[in-house]
Amino acid sequence: MKKKLIVVIDGQGGNIGKQLVKDIKDNIENVTIRAIGTNSIATGNMLKGGADEAATGENALIVACRQADVIVGPVGIAIPDSLLGEVTTKMAEAVGSSGGKKVLIPFNKCDVNISGVKDKSTSELINEALDLIRDII
DSSP states (O other): OOOEEEEEEEOTTOHHHHHHHHHHHHHOOSEEEEEEESSHHHHHHHHHTTOSEEEESHHHHHHHHHHOSEEEEEGGGGSTTHHHHTSOHHHHHHHHHOSSEEEEEOOOOTTOOOTTOOOOOHHHHHHHHHHHHHHHO
């Protein structure tokens, strides 16, 4: 069976992405994890989490989204100018138009608030994302 490609996207310090990569590696088999950072610090932290592959920037994100079976990250990866301006319009469009399934984690930060989402800890949100990824894979 061919490994599924999970693309983890994060920005700023990459701490959410790092935790996602680690938890996916520890809990889901037969996947390749490609970490895409909006900056080199985020990419480096996701590599520390155990990503199989990693790249940084807009074009890397666009290419990865075309190839992804699953895209996972904070909801801001699909909203232009989010993550304090690190997500470009092209990046958000690549996430949204990808044929891969999207698992967007609803963090109420960086001027994006999602109605109906109760404040949960990062670990609770990541555990819910892992359950969704398992269902998709």
